Amino acid sequence: MRLVTWNVNSIRTRLDRVLGFLDRSQTDVLAIQETKCRDDQFPTQAFEAAGYQVAHFGLSQWNGVAIASRVGLDDVATQFPDQPGFAKAIIEDDMDPLLDVVPPVEARAIGATCGGVRVWSLYVPHGRALGDPHYTYKLAWLEALRTAAQTWAEPRGPREVPQRSEDTSWGRGAGDAVALMGDWNVIPLDTDVYNVADFAGKTHVSPPERAAFDAFGKAGYTELTRQFIPEEHTYTYWDYQQLSFPRNKGLRIDFCWASPALASRASGALIDREERKGKGASDHVPVIVDLTD
DNA sequence: ATGGTAGCTGTGCTA
Numbered sequence: 597m598r599l600v601t602w603n604v605n606s607i608r609t610r611l612d613r614v615l616g617f618l619d620r621s622q623t624d625v626l627a628i629q630e631t632k633c634r635d636d637q638f639p640t641q642a643f644e645a646a647g648y649q650v651a652h653f654g655l656s657q658w659n660g661v662a663i664a665s666r667v668g669l670d671d672v673a674t675q676f677p678d679q680p681g682f683a684k685a686i687i688e689d690d691m692d693p694l695l696d697v698v699p700p701v702e703a704r705a706i707g708a709t710c711g712g713v714r715v716w717s718l719y720v721p722h723g724r725a726l727g728d729p730h731y732t733y734k735l736a737w738l739e740a741l742r743t744a745a746q747t748w749a750e751p752r753g754p755r756e757v758p759q760r761s762e763d764t765s766w767g768r769g770a771g772d773a774v775a776l777m778g779d780w781n782v783i784p785l786d787t788d789v790y791n792v793a794d795f796a797g798k799t800h801v802s803p804p805e806r807a808a809f810d811a812f813g814k815a816g817y818t819e820l821t822r823q824f825i826p827e828e829h830t831y832t833y834w835d836y837q838q839l840s841f842p843r844n845k846g847l848r849i850d851f852c853w854a855s856p857a858l859a860s861r862a863s864g865a866l867i868d869r870e871e872r873k874g875k876g877a878s879d880h881v882p883v884i885v886d887l888t889d
Numbered sequence: 890a891t892g893g894t895a896g897c898t899g900t901g902c903t904a
Contacts, residue, residue: 605904606896630904632897657897722904781904835904836894879895879904 597667597711597887599625601777601850602871603719603833603880607631607662610878611639617871617882618646624667625710627717627777629880631660638662651708659703661719661778667711675701676716676744680736683729704737713858713887714748718778723799731799734781738808741776746815748774749855774855776817779833779880781849782809784819787828788848800849817853820885824865832867833880841872850883861887 600623604610607628618626626648631638634654643650649669654660663669681699704719718741721734749771783800786792795801813819831846840846854862866884871877 609896630896657899658903724903836896838893840894 597624597713597889598622599627599713599715599775599777599852599885599887600882601627601629601717601779601852602882603629603779603850603878605630605632605878605880607638607660608633610876611642613871613876613878615642615646617868618648618664621868621882621884623884624665625713625715626664627715627775628662628664629660629717629719629779631662632657633660651706653703653706655703659719661703661706661717663706663708663710663715663717665708665710665715668709670709671707673707674703674705676705676707676741677747678740678743679705680733680740682721682733705741712773714772714774716774716776716778718776718780720779720781722781723805726797726799726802734799735804735808738782738805739811742808742811742815745774745776745812745817745853745855748772749816749857771857772855773858773861774817775858775885776812776853777851777883777885779849780809780851782806783847783849784809784822784851785828785848788831790829790831790843790845790847800847812853816856818856818859818862820852820854820859820862821865821867821883822851823859823862825867830867831869832883834872836879850880852883852885854885858887863888 638652648664650664651672652662653674683699707716723731723734832850834841834846864886868882871881
């Protein structure tokens with residue numbers, strides 16, 4: 597089975613390129629970020645015509661996440677447990693604080709079960725600047741996700757031991773097969789950026805962000821693209837500005853953390869750098885993970 | 890020389 601994550605930077609602008617990719621890539625499940633539209637604006641029919649079921653969560657022109665699958669799509673969730681919201685949105689949306697003091701959850705996470713794998717399409721908050729409220733939000737968001745992910749990876753209780761011999765998942769000794777895929781907006785290693793000195797004092801490389809990212813590893817997850825693509829200066833994103841792609845001034849910020857039950861099935865990973873070329877490219881490229889059946 | 894790109898029901902915000 598082939599899983600892919602891709603920040604498309606507007607699904608409506610990128611629809612032809614996304615459908616073209618699906619047509620030639622043998623993708624079974626595509627986790628999409630930054631659809632930049634509401635649910636009623638999402639091109640569901642185009643995906644269905646291509647043979648994919650699709651679930652989308654979008655509230656405005658910002659963020660927006662989706663999962664497209666040709667191996668089933670069940671039990672859709674549009675937020676993870678205790679996912680923080682962002683307080684600034686209360687002010688901007690002119691909501692009555694007496695009626696709703698809880699910051700609204702943004703459209704940054706969607707989960708669905710596809711072909712037996714619990715897939716999450718995740719768009720981690722950017723952070724904007726060290727000390728910005730959005731930076732605090734980013735760290736809280738990652739911590740809440742890690743807490744939830746840890747429970748998903750735990751071995752299941754005795755009552756959930758499968759009774760049917762053909763269900764081999766229990767034999768792997770771990771919980772659900774979970775794929776946490778998306779744009780993590782964290783540069784985990786100094787060698788994941790063209791020149792780390794340019795990021796001094798900025799987001800994406802700060803020790804708290806890197807610790808929040810590495811915490812998934814401490815929770816038992818494996819980052820599959822690192823496992824199969826250890827080469828330094830291998831990027832998944834290039835800014836639109838200043839000829840970043842021709843100059844290969846990129847960042848590695850799109851990843852797939854796999855629970856133990858999923859990691860044991862991983863057979864390879866690819867970063868489709870070709871998708872950054874030509875007119876109308878997203879600033880991110882598809883990141884591909886392959887699993888044995 | 891403080892620019893530059895792209896997308897969004899946008900005259901600014903987000904990345």
